[in-house]
Every structure is written in structure tokens, then in C-alpha cells.
Amino acid sequence: MVNYRKVSACALAATMVLGMGTMMTACTNKSGKAEVISASDTWYNTxxxxxxxxxxxxxxxxxxxxxxxxxxxxxxxxxxxxxxxxxxxxxxxxxxxxxxxxxxxxxxxxxxxxxxxxxxxxxxxxxxxxxxxxxxxxxxxxxxxxxxxxxxxxxxxxxxxxxxxxxxxxxxxxxxxxxxxxxxxxxxxxxxxxxxxxxxxxxxxxxxxxxxxxxxxxxxxxxxxxxxxxxxxxxxxxxxxNGAGKLLVQAYSDGDTIxxxxxxxxxxxxxxETDADILKKHYTYFEGNEYCLTSDGIKKLNASGEEEDFIMFDDCNINRNESNGGNILAATENGAVLACTGFQSDNYFEQAPTVIYTFEKADSNPNEGKKVLKVANLNTTFSYNEAEGLRVFNETNKDCFAKVVTYDVDDYKDSKTKGNSENDSIEEGKGKAQLANALAVELMSGDGPDVILGAADYAELFNEDYLVDLTTYIGGDNGLDTSKYFTNIIDASKEDGKLFYMPNAFVFSGIVCDKTTIPSGAVGFTLDQYKTFVSDTCNGEDPYTLDSTRLEFFEECLSNCHEAMIKDGKANFDQQEFRDLANFFKDSIPEHVDNGDEDLVYGMPEDGKNAYVATIGSLPALAMYSRFGANTTVVGLPSSDGKGPSVYISDSVSISAKSENKDGAWEFVKTMSSDEVLQYADANPLNKEALDAKLKEAEKFNTDYYNLITEASDTPISDEELPMYGLYNPDSGLPESYKASIESVSSITTCDNEIMSIVIEEIQPFFEGQKDLDSVIEIINNRAQTVLDERK
Amino acid sequence: MSEKQQQRGEVLLKRSELNKQKKRLHRRRKILDWGVFTGYLLPSLLGVFLFFFMPLLMLLKTSFQKSSTNTDFVGFTNYTRVITNGAFKDASINTLTFALIAVPLAIVLALLIALLLNSGMPGKSIFRSILLNPMMVPVASIVLIWQVFFSYNGVINGWLGNLFGLDKIDWLKSSYAQIVILIMFIWKNLGYNMVLFLAALNNIPTEVIESAKMDGAGPVKRFFAIKMHYLSSTIFFVGIMSLINSFKIFREVYLLTGDYPFDTLYMLQHYMNNAFRHLDYSRLSSGAIIMCIVMIIIVGFLFFAEAKFGGDIEE
Known part of the structure; x- marks a missing residue:
């Protein structure tokens, strides 16, 4: 019996040692070689x-x-x-x-x-x-x-x-x-x-x-x-x-989509019942095959009814914003024809042109020898300028070819709560936090993309372990001339003096109001000024909580200043700025009440409002709230120091810290930030000249349309009525006011989603009067510090 | 050679042949026994190997890799990263502290109740059933009950305010948090431990106790000198089970407080669960291996203590 024990123990030990040894040898060394395009890789001439x-x-x-x-x-x-x-x-x-x-x-x-x-x-x-x-x-x-x-x-x-x-x-x-x-x-x-x-x-x-x-x-x-x-x-x-002989119809029924x-x-x-993925696929039938257009390319149904790749956009060079929402006009064995919509300028009299893409399979790939640059898009779809930048880069760069990897935040949300509008904003934050975590792991390991579009919305990635500090590149020999950019936007985008993304296009948000109703020269409201403004000018009705909850308002204001509370890996919410903001929201901001005015369109004279919270991406967007005429201005949300409007970066481009092709990635960044590309920005471009050109287009449309309706109308149209048409008085100087608002920007709306969700969870009892601020701050610091410690 | 010597030689030869035959038969029987023994054990061994040892080895391998997607060998980098991480240290301290308080408390309280029930008090079976009930309650229900009692606007704060005029205590987000979890742990595991001790107490030979009584040993002396020796293996078993259950309390804590609770409730499993959520499998594996090593040390110590104090009982 003793022998049995010894033999069994020896056998077990031998198995474990052998197993460990086998496992250890499974650890390999990565070759570290970047993918290079070969002549035999599939290619479609476009x-x-x-x-x-x-x-x-x-x-x-x-x-x-x-x-x-x-x-x-x-x-x-x-x-x-x-x-x-x-x-x-x-x-x-x-x-x-x-x-x-x-x-x-x-x-x-x-x-x-x-x-x-x-x-x-x-x-x-x-x-x-x-x-x-x-x-x-x-x-x-x-x-x-x-x-x-x-x-x-x-x-x-x-x-x-x-x-x-x-x-x-x-x-x-x-x-x-x-x-x-x-x-x-x-x-x-x-x-x-x-x-x-x-x-x-x-x-x-x-x-x-x-x-x-x-x-x-x-x-x-x-x-x-x-x-x-x-x-x-x-x-x-x-x-x-639907590709199977039936017609799929989306219709409205009692307010719901069925x-x-x-x-x-x-x-x-x-x-x-169908899920969103199936609804996105529109099948078109050509010569015995069903085709559908997706964001990655044109797919075909094979004989078994399964989708297979047909013409993928990584195998050709097109503007992916144009192809999004296009229609397949024809498809054959070796090619296809796609009808798309081109760039829509701010002059809405000129409809965006029809753009036709023809694809023809090539015998060899003309990009042979180019290194593949992996570009991740965190925004799911491309804005026009991003898509154009990708196209121009692939067309002009001799060393690299960019291929796209999409990260869809919907894939990281809790499937049970998807589409539940009550939880949408909370689940969006959680989904983004999960996406950021997944991307961070890939970036750290060196398997992630070389370039990331849309990283500005993910503060969790602002770390030199994940992203390159672009200030060294901008000021280098192969740098950028920043004099033509809005440098205040670039400065606001910096985190502890480091620039982790290039902010190519942005929208700014704040309160649109009459500048005679705010302190002279103010670019934003201090907390006391806002209290006075709401009670005197807005008759006690807070413009933000008309549509949003107090928590959402608080979250937005905190996003504009939270970087001061998280510094060098330490969470410290026990600061006067946070206390003032929290107390202000508790004492002065009412909770949102649904007053049944869902049909009320704000910006019209009959809405009775004297201020609007708006996110402005173009001059026509501001024109919708311009009933204050020449006095229309955009000022910042309440803060302890009266900051100007805050900016949300809609288009950004970053370089992975572990990229093996940083030079190629930097060339990509330069292309994205070039005049040629930024002229197509949907939102406000970083380039001043591009913004001026956009404003000119919008002004032309405004003037032409204004003349049209005043000629057609028997009675003069007042400044207050013009927003109904999406117009402003051409003599009001609104474009100058628009630019001034941009130039007054000093902060970026960004947040660490994980920490923000903790703050929002803990601040609620304080707003409801159940807890004092000291204990809430202690808990927030405690929990937020755990989050930061884990990341080290 | 004389006839007698010849006969003697023949007997010796026969004897040696018989011995050889005996040895052969004995060996054959041994092999047969081995075959039967191995055959019965093989399915279980296979299962243990596939579902326990293999994952453990894979865990070990992942702990030496750069990341879940990169199999580069990085030596002890992940371990260094984990050991020097502030969150891991806090989690380790919290977990150890909880185990050091909860496990002895669970053993002592369970033993005391078992002794009480074994002393011949009436209604023993009813009390036993009542104490076992918490084991059957689902985790989600326990969490709900604890939330109702210990939330900021819960029952306990209501009693404190109404009966004693005291301020509310944020039980789960203050330094009292571990007390709440300790109470939950004791409440849940007391019954099971008590039943084990009751069974062990019933197995102590009464003659030994009686002879000790006759020799003039008092109840305290009888308990420590006799009963404790007989209970040592049960105490060892209950200790290990309680230690394992002290780690399992993460389930309830997670449901009560989420991914990032107040720091006194932040356990090793939170650290590893968050690493899993963040897809950082290398960090997760390293943390798990470190925890495994610590557990081996603790259990090894318990084995040593059991052998020292209870070894004579088995022999």
C-alpha cells in the first residue's frame, strides 16, 4: 500500500512537470513583422x-x-x-x-x-x-x-x-x-x-x-x-x-417602429421580430445573386444563403462616407456599380451630387510592397472628411496602405438593455468603458491598430502606454504648421500638457441667448451668474432641464472640468470646484419635469424661451436659435470660473504607442489634418481657412434663401421669425459671433466613463438630500481611486 | 552425502520453489489489484486532469505571456506588475483580514452551538433545522434581504433613528462594511459547520470521557484534553471549508456593491473579476497563481497543525 502511494505520487508529479514544460514551450516569440501587401492580394480598380x-x-x-x-x-x-x-x-x-x-x-x-x-x-x-x-x-x-x-x-x-x-x-x-x-x-x-x-x-x-x-x-x-x-x-x-423572396417593411405603428x-x-x-443587424441589410438582386451593401463592403449571398465577401472596401479605394447609404446599381462576377451621394455643403440650395463608383476586379494589386496601416474607427461610421482623408492617403502615400477595423460600441453594451431609452445614456457610458478596456488591452499587447479615429471620446486611453504624445511630432521636422489651426482647441485637447489625439473637427456646446441678458464680456456663466440668469431672464425655467435630467446636466458640467480632479493617477474630488458644482446643482437646478411639450420645437418665438442649450456644428445649426438677431451669442455652461463653451471633438486621430509604423501613422495624421481633407468637415474644422470657407457657403445659402422668402412674403419677416426657416438676418453679424464663440473655447467635454458612472451613482443621494457632501466625496474618492489603481 | 542430508536438501529445494511460486502468485495478484484500482480511478483521474490540472497549467502559461493576444514570454513581469499594484495589495489585505476574522469566528461559534446542542437541551432538532435554513436560501434573496436591512434608507438605520435617535450609517460604504459582510458570512455558514461538529461530537467514545470523569477531570479539562483531540480533524476540515467559503463571499459582495465597492469590501476576486472584464488575462492569471500559492501555504499550515495536535487520534 505504501508503494502504491509512492508510485501514484510520482506519476502525478511527473505528469504535472511534463505538462508545465509543454505549456511553457507553447509561449512563442512574435515575429514582429508588419503585414505587407502582395501583388496577389485581391484588388478592385475603382x-x-x-x-x-x-x-x-x-x-x-x-x-x-x-x-x-x-x-x-x-x-x-x-x-x-x-x-x-x-x-x-x-x-x-x-x-x-x-x-x-x-x-x-x-x-x-x-x-x-x-x-x-x-x-x-x-x-x-x-x-x-x-x-x-x-x-x-x-x-x-x-x-x-x-x-x-x-x-x-x-x-x-x-x-x-x-x-x-x-x-x-x-x-x-x-x-x-x-x-x-x-x-x-x-x-x-x-x-x-x-x-x-x-x-x-x-x-x-x-x-x-x-x-x-x-x-x-x-x-x-x-x-x-x-x-x-x-x-x-x-x-x-x-x-x-430580404434575399429570400420576401419584402421586409419598416413601418410606424402607434409610435413604435415595427x-x-x-x-x-x-x-x-x-x-x-428582427434584430438591428438584419434590418441594416438591404438586398438587391442581380443576375441570379443577392447582394447587400454593408459598411465594410458589398456582400453576396451564396447558394446556401450565407453571406460571403464580394467587394470589400479594404480591397479598393473609395470614400466610405459616400458609400454609406449608397445603392447597388449593378453587379456581375467581377465588379459592381454603386450610386452614392457626394458631399453636401452648407449651401443647401446645391444638393449633394450623385457619385457613381464602378468596381472592376484587377489582375494584381497595385499597392504591392506597401505596409498595411491598421486604422480603427471607434465611431462606427466615417464622417465625410475622415472618409476622404482615408481615400486620399491610400491614393497618395507610397509606403503604406490603410485598412479599417471597426469597433462598434453596441457590441459592448448589455444586450438586455439595448434600445431601452430610459437606460440609454447609462448603458452607452458602460458600453464605451468596455470598448475602451478591450482596446486598451489590444494596444498594450501591440496587436491593436496603428491609428485610432475617435479616441477623443475615451479618456481612459489618454496614457503614454496606449497613445503617442503628438506634441513631439507636431513640432518636429516633419511637423504641422499650427498657425492655421485653432490653437485654443489644440491646447484644450491636451491632457497634462500631452496631446493624445489631433482634434480635426469639433462641435461646441453651450447656452444660446441674447448677449444683452448676460454680464458684459462674459464667455460663460459662473454659478451665481447662472442662478441670476435663470431666475431673471428665463423666468425660473432652467433651459437645460427642459429636455434633460438634472443628473445629465451635472454630468455635462462635470465633464468640462473633471480633469482637475483626476491627476497623475490620483482621484481627488475634494476640491472647491466640485463642491461648488454639486451644491449648486442641489440647490439651484430643478429636476426635469415632463410637461408634455414633446411637440414644442425650440427656437421659435412661440416657445417662450429666452435661452437654449445647443450643440452647434455649423452656422445653420446656430441660425435655428438666432431669434435674438445681432445679439445672438453662445456662452458656456455654468462653472466655478465662468468657462466659455465647451467643445466636443467629433473627429480625432491618434497613434498607438505600440505601433511599429509610427512614421506611416504620422503621415496618416497629417493627411487627415490637411487643408485638402478638412474642407469637407461635417462639423467645425480645426483649420481656420476651412471654417471660413464653410461659413461663406452657409452665408451664401442664408442670403439667397432670405432674399427668396422676403420677396415671396407680403409682410416683412422679423428676426424672431427667421429661425422658423432656419435662417438669420444677414446683417446680424452671426458668423462673427460664431467664430468668437469658437475662439472663446477653453475646455473639452470628455470623461473617464468608468469614474463618471461612479460619480453619477454616488451623487444622487446627495441631490435627494439623503447624504452630506463630505461623505459622498469620501466614497467617490475611495471608489475612483480603486479604478485608477487597478489600471496601473 | 548421507541420505539425511539429501532429504534435507530436497526439502530446502521444495521450500525455495514454493517460495518462488508464492512470490509469483503475489506479484500477479498485485498487478491485478493495480489494474482494478487504476480502472476504477481512471474516469475520475481523467476528469480531474482535464478540468482541474489542465486549466491550472494553462493559467500558469498565460501568467507568463504578454497578453491574451500576444504569446510572447515575459518572465515574471506580470507577477511583478500584480504584486506592486496598489489595488492588488488592498484587495489582498482585505481578503486576508476577512479570512482571519471570519474563519476562526465561524469555527468557534459553530463549535459552541454544537456543544450546546449536544448537551442534551430540549428542541435540539428544531434548532438544528433553523440554523441550517440559511444554507438553502438563494444568493439573490440573501442580497435582497441585506439590502433591505443595511441600505442607507434600510431597516437597521430606521431602527437606529427611531428607537435610539442615532444618525444613519452608510453600512456598505463605510468602515462598517466588513462587519455587515461578516454577519452575512456567519449567518450563512454557521448551520453547516455546526452540523459537522455535532457529528464529530457524537463520534467521541463515551468510555474515554467517563474514565476521565472517574479520574476527576473537570469539564474544561475534559474538553481540552479529550474532546479537542477528537475534534481536531473536524476543526481542520471546517477550517478549510470556512476558508473556501470566505472567498466565496465575493458573490454576495459583488451583487450588493458592484465592480468597484468601498475599499474595505474590495476583495481579490474583485481585482480578478475586473481584470477578466477588461480582458487582461495575463494579470488575471498572475493574480490567481499568487492566490493559489498563498492558499497552499495556509492549507499546508493547517495540515501541519492537524497532524501535530490530532495525529495521535488517528493512530
Whole structure:
């Protein structure tokens, strides 16, 4: 028996030692070699064409283009609108409206040049007593199928006649006789979508319904009252094929969004539950295959119904903001055609152009030998300038090619509370904290991305273990000329003197009010000034808690100053600034009360408000609150020192501290911060000249639109009424005020999500009067310090 | 050689052959025994190896790696990082402190109650059932009850305020936090420990006690000189179980206070749980190995103490 024990013990010990040894040898040494593109890597040559039309917005009341198609070797786009009407047109009973309505089919060649315009109104109008309007166009056998209405001009009813006709693009003539559609007298075809081999007409009659046509014949129509419930289906938001022969419809029902699955053959509909990922996928059918456009590229369904990669955007070079929301016009074995929307400037009279991308599979990858630069996007989608910067970098840089890795904060949220709006802001914070943790681990290990877009929102990463201090690069030999930037924004972005991200575009937030109601020269409110402002100017109604809770307001104000409370890895909330802020919120800020004014649109004179809390990303955004005329100003949220408006960095770019290609990453940062790219910033660009150009575009739109409506109006329009149109008085000097607000910015809205969630949790009992501030501060310090200690 | 000598030689030869046969048979039986013994043990051994030793070895490997995604060997860097981390030190102190207070308290109280119940008091089985009930209550219910009692606006503060006019105490976010958890631990584990002691007390031979009585030994002398010796293995077992349960209290603490509780409640498992949440598996593994080593030392000490004080009983 003793022998048994000894033998067993020896065997066990030997197994453990052997096992340990085996495990240890499994530790390997990483080669440390960056990925390099080879000639055999998949590549699609991409051609980008902007369709250049000859419509001058000045000649039209309204002109818009929509529904591009590819027909043979041409691109065809529907243009609809209204020409500039002469004075008195609306009161003239004999006025020929039809000649002013625009329903044009414009054909473009492969280079985007306009080659022919077919004036459809002349072809489809029934007679001189009618006006005709094209509602939708679809590809057809001979060219283009058009759905249109004819309405009697002098009739006092809303009766219309819905018809379908086909245009032969060879001849430019109608094919045969138009076909009258079997729809109600007041039915209106709002939209036509070609899906699963059917023309799906969204028809607005007494209720919404969908009518299915195939080869010009009506196949079926839905009866939502019968299938879903009486008056259950309200407005139809979108519809698209699901890749399996059914139409997926998103509709509104009693204030909620519901998803319906409709069988085009029978018209039968049923409500289904689907998750957000499936709803994002819109399938288009070409030559026996289903394709869908995702943020990563075009995917195809294989024979088993599973998605496989088809044309991925890392295998070509396009602007990913343009492709987002695009439509696949054609797809073959070796390529595809995508219709997208180009850059929309702040001059809204000029609609964003249609951009066509053609993809063609190449025999070899022209980027052979370039090092791959991994770019992480923490914002899920790209802003236009970020997408353009990525495209320009890949086009011009000879040493590196950027490939994208997306981090979606939704993947890190608690799935049980997703979409629950009551917990949204708390869960968003927790999701971001989780994402930051996951990214931090990857960055530390050296497996993370080389470049990170959107890191400005993640204060947890502001550490030299994770991100490079860019101040050394900016001032270096290959640096940046910061004189053309808003240096106050750059300075505000620094953490303990270190710049962990380049702030390329930003929005600023604060309180929009009349500057005569605030202390002269103030750029923000001290706590006492704000109390006085709320009681005197706002009649006791706090502008922030109209829409938000006191806690959210507190969180925002604290985000503007919390960096003073967390320094050098130490949490110290026992500071006068924090105490003053907490006491102020407890004593002076009321809790949000839902007064049922959800429909009230703020910014209008009738809202009775004298101040608004707003986040401003463009001049038109400020114009919405500009009823104070020349006195409109934006000042900071309350703080102990009366800081100016705070800035939220919408576009930022950072370099990983463990990147093996920091030089390439820095070139990427420079491209993102260049004039060429920043001119396309959706929000306020860091570059002063780019901002001036943006303001000029916005001013031009404002002036033109202002002149238009004042000419059309019989009575003068006051400054107070202009925000209703999204306008401001051109003589008010609002652009200068706008720039002044930016120049007064000295703080950034950012926060450590984990610590902020602790502060918010602990401050609530203090606001409710259950605990004193000293004990709350002690607990916050205690818990926050644990968080910071863990990270060391 | 004489006939007698020849006969003697033959007998000796026969005897040696018989001995050889005996040895052969004995060896065969041993091998058979080994086979049976191994066959019965193999499934369990396999399970222990797959689900205990293998993960332990993988844990060890991860603790020497750079990160969960990078298998570079970094030596003792992770261990240094963990040992020098302030949060780990605080967590270790809290966990050890709690164990040092809770485990002896659990043993002593359980033993006292067992002695009381074993003294012949009426209603023994009812009391035993009542004391065992906390074991059956689900963790979530316990947490709910404790929240109702010990939250800032809970029952205890209500009593203190109404009956004694005292200020409210933030039980779970102050230096009283460990007391609350200690009470929860004792309440939950007392019954089980008591039952073990009751069983052990019933196994003490009565003749030994009686002969000690006859020799004039008083109750205290009888307890320490006789009963404690017989209870030593049970005390050892209860000690180890209580030590393990003192670590398991993290479950309730986590449900009560979340990822980052007040510092006196921040345990080693919080540190490791947060490391897991942050996907920092190297740090997690290093912390776990350090904790494992400390546990081995403590249990080793308990083995030594048991052998020293109770060894004569087994023999």
C-alpha cells in the first residue's frame, strides 16, 4: 500500500512537470513583422464619377435628383422640381403649372457628362387640363419604367390618376400606351422599390399599402388592416428585399417602429421580430445573386444563403462616407456599380451630387510592397472628411496602405438593455468603458491598430502606454504648421500638457441667448451668474432641464472640468470646484419635469424661451436659435470660473504607442489634418481657412434663401421669425459671433466613463438630500481611486 | 552425502520453489489489484486532469505571456506588475483580514452551538433545522434581504433613528462594511459547520470521557484534553471549508456593491473579476497563481497543525 502511494505520487508529479514544460514551450516569440501587401492580394480598380448636371439652382424654386440607374452604358437620373414661378402665378386661374413642373430623365455618359434630357412631363401629361408628375422610376426591359400621376388643375378634389409607362432610351420615346394602374382615386404612389424581382409600390391612400407589380401587371396588394390590425400600420419608412423572396417593411405603428414581412406573390403580411443587424441589410438582386451593401463592403449571398465577401472596401479605394447609404446599381462576377451621394455643403440650395463608383476586379494589386496601416474607427461610421482623408492617403502615400477595423460600441453594451431609452445614456457610458478596456488591452499587447479615429471620446486611453504624445511630432521636422489651426482647441485637447489625439473637427456646446441678458464680456456663466440668469431672464425655467435630467446636466458640467480632479493617477474630488458644482446643482437646478411639450420645437418665438442649450456644428445649426438677431451669442455652461463653451471633438486621430509604423501613422495624421481633407468637415474644422470657407457657403445659402422668402412674403419677416426657416438676418453679424464663440473655447467635454458612472451613482443621494457632501466625496474618492489603481 | 542430508536438501529445494511460486502468485495478484484500482480511478483521474490540472497549467502559461493576444514570454513581469499594484495589495489585505476574522469566528461559534446542542437541551432538532435554513436560501434573496436591512434608507438605520435617535450609517460604504459582510458570512455558514461538529461530537467514545470523569477531570479539562483531540480533524476540515467559503463571499459582495465597492469590501476576486472584464488575462492569471500559492501555504499550515495536535487520534 505504501508503494502504491509512492508510485501514484510520482506519476502525478511527473505528469504535472511534463505538462508545465509543454505549456511553457507553447509561449512563442512574435515575429514582429508588419503585414505587407502582395501583388496577389485581391484588388478592385475603382472609378469615381460625379454626375455633372446643368441645372442652376438659381433658376428653380426647387430642383432635386434621385433614383439613379444604370442603363446599358449610360447612367440615368430622375430630376424633379419646380422652375422659378413668375409673380402672380398662384392667383392666375389660367396659369400653365405643367410647364413649370420639372420631371426630367437625365442621361449621363460613363464620364459623368450630361448627354440628353428627356422632359417627361410633356410625354405623360394627359391634356392641358392636367398636371403630371413622375413619382418613381425603375429599370425596365427597354429602358426605364416611370410611375406618375395626372391631376386635374381646376378640380377641387385631390383625385389623381396613377399610371405606368415605359421609355425606350434608344429613341427617347414612350413604348406603347401608358397603363392606368388599379389604384384608388386619391391614391398616391409615394415610392417604388424594385425588390425580389417585383416593383413594390408604396401607395398612400386612406391607409398605406404596398402593391406588387411584375412585368407591368399587378400581382397582389397588401391589406394591413386585415393582416396586422385595423389602423395598426401607419407611415411606411422603408422596404427592401430580404434575399429570400420576401419584402421586409419598416413601418410606424402607434409610435413604435415595427417590422413586417410581406409575400409579394400573395400580398400577405405578418409582423416579425428582427434584430438591428438584419434590418441594416438591404438586398438587391442581380443576375441570379443577392447582394447587400454593408459598411465594410458589398456582400453576396451564396447558394446556401450565407453571406460571403464580394467587394470589400479594404480591397479598393473609395470614400466610405459616400458609400454609406449608397445603392447597388449593378453587379456581375467581377465588379459592381454603386450610386452614392457626394458631399453636401452648407449651401443647401446645391444638393449633394450623385457619385457613381464602378468596381472592376484587377489582375494584381497595385499597392504591392506597401505596409498595411491598421486604422480603427471607434465611431462606427466615417464622417465625410475622415472618409476622404482615408481615400486620399491610400491614393497618395507610397509606403503604406490603410485598412479599417471597426469597433462598434453596441457590441459592448448589455444586450438586455439595448434600445431601452430610459437606460440609454447609462448603458452607452458602460458600453464605451468596455470598448475602451478591450482596446486598451489590444494596444498594450501591440496587436491593436496603428491609428485610432475617435479616441477623443475615451479618456481612459489618454496614457503614454496606449497613445503617442503628438506634441513631439507636431513640432518636429516633419511637423504641422499650427498657425492655421485653432490653437485654443489644440491646447484644450491636451491632457497634462500631452496631446493624445489631433482634434480635426469639433462641435461646441453651450447656452444660446441674447448677449444683452448676460454680464458684459462674459464667455460663460459662473454659478451665481447662472442662478441670476435663470431666475431673471428665463423666468425660473432652467433651459437645460427642459429636455434633460438634472443628473445629465451635472454630468455635462462635470465633464468640462473633471480633469482637475483626476491627476497623475490620483482621484481627488475634494476640491472647491466640485463642491461648488454639486451644491449648486442641489440647490439651484430643478429636476426635469415632463410637461408634455414633446411637440414644442425650440427656437421659435412661440416657445417662450429666452435661452437654449445647443450643440452647434455649423452656422445653420446656430441660425435655428438666432431669434435674438445681432445679439445672438453662445456662452458656456455654468462653472466655478465662468468657462466659455465647451467643445466636443467629433473627429480625432491618434497613434498607438505600440505601433511599429509610427512614421506611416504620422503621415496618416497629417493627411487627415490637411487643408485638402478638412474642407469637407461635417462639423467645425480645426483649420481656420476651412471654417471660413464653410461659413461663406452657409452665408451664401442664408442670403439667397432670405432674399427668396422676403420677396415671396407680403409682410416683412422679423428676426424672431427667421429661425422658423432656419435662417438669420444677414446683417446680424452671426458668423462673427460664431467664430468668437469658437475662439472663446477653453475646455473639452470628455470623461473617464468608468469614474463618471461612479460619480453619477454616488451623487444622487446627495441631490435627494439623503447624504452630506463630505461623505459622498469620501466614497467617490475611495471608489475612483480603486479604478485608477487597478489600471496601473 | 548421507541420505539425511539429501532429504534435507530436497526439502530446502521444495521450500525455495514454493517460495518462488508464492512470490509469483503475489506479484500477479498485485498487478491485478493495480489494474482494478487504476480502472476504477481512471474516469475520475481523467476528469480531474482535464478540468482541474489542465486549466491550472494553462493559467500558469498565460501568467507568463504578454497578453491574451500576444504569446510572447515575459518572465515574471506580470507577477511583478500584480504584486506592486496598489489595488492588488488592498484587495489582498482585505481578503486576508476577512479570512482571519471570519474563519476562526465561524469555527468557534459553530463549535459552541454544537456543544450546546449536544448537551442534551430540549428542541435540539428544531434548532438544528433553523440554523441550517440559511444554507438553502438563494444568493439573490440573501442580497435582497441585506439590502433591505443595511441600505442607507434600510431597516437597521430606521431602527437606529427611531428607537435610539442615532444618525444613519452608510453600512456598505463605510468602515462598517466588513462587519455587515461578516454577519452575512456567519449567518450563512454557521448551520453547516455546526452540523459537522455535532457529528464529530457524537463520534467521541463515551468510555474515554467517563474514565476521565472517574479520574476527576473537570469539564474544561475534559474538553481540552479529550474532546479537542477528537475534534481536531473536524476543526481542520471546517477550517478549510470556512476558508473556501470566505472567498466565496465575493458573490454576495459583488451583487450588493458592484465592480468597484468601498475599499474595505474590495476583495481579490474583485481585482480578478475586473481584470477578466477588461480582458487582461495575463494579470488575471498572475493574480490567481499568487492566490493559489498563498492558499497552499495556509492549507499546508493547517495540515501541519492537524497532524501535530490530532495525529495521535488517528493512530
Amino acid at each position: 472609378t469615381r464619377i460625379v454626375l455633372k448636371d446643368s441645372y442652376d439652382p438659381a433658376d428653380y424654386e426647387l430642383i432635386q435628383h434621385d433614383q439613379p440607374m444604370v442603363c446599358g452604358d449610360k447612367y440615368v437620373v430622375l430630376y424633379a422640381g419646380l422652375k422659378k414661378m413668375p409673380a402672380g402665378a398662384f392667383t392666375d386661374p389660367n396659369f400653365d403649372y405643367n410647364s413649370y413642373l420639372v420631371s426630367d430623365l437625365v442621361e449621363f455618359d460613363k464620364d459623368g457628362n450630361e448627354i440628353r434630357t428627356l422632359h417627361l412631363n410633356d410625354m405623360i401629361v394627359k391634356s392641358a387640363d392636367y398636371v403630371a408628375q413622375v413619382t418613381s422610376v425603375v429599370p425596365s426591359e427597354k429602358g426605364v419604367g416611370i410611375y406618375y400621376i395626372n391631376q386635374k388643375t381646376k378640380a377641387l378634389t385631390l383625385d389623381v390618376e396613377n399610371s405606368y409607362a415605359e421609355i425606350d432610351l434608344e429613341t427617347g420615346e414612350l413604348v406603347g400606351e401608358p397603363q392606368l394602374l388599379e389604384l384608388g382615386k386619391q391614391a398616391y404612389v409615394a415610392k417604388v422599390v424594385n425588390a425580389e424581382g417585383y416593383d413594390c409600390l408604396e401607395v398612400s391612400d386612406e391607409n398605406f399599402q404596398i402593391v406588387f407589380y411584375k412585368d407591368g401587371k399587378q400581382v397582389s396588394k397588401t391589406d394591413f388592416d386585415k393582416d396586422i390590425g385595423k389602423d395598426k400600420v401607419g407611415y411606411i419608412d422603408s422596404m427592401y428585399g 417590422t413586417l414581412e410581406v409575400d409579394p406573390q400573395s400580398g400577405k403580411a405578418q409582423q416579425i
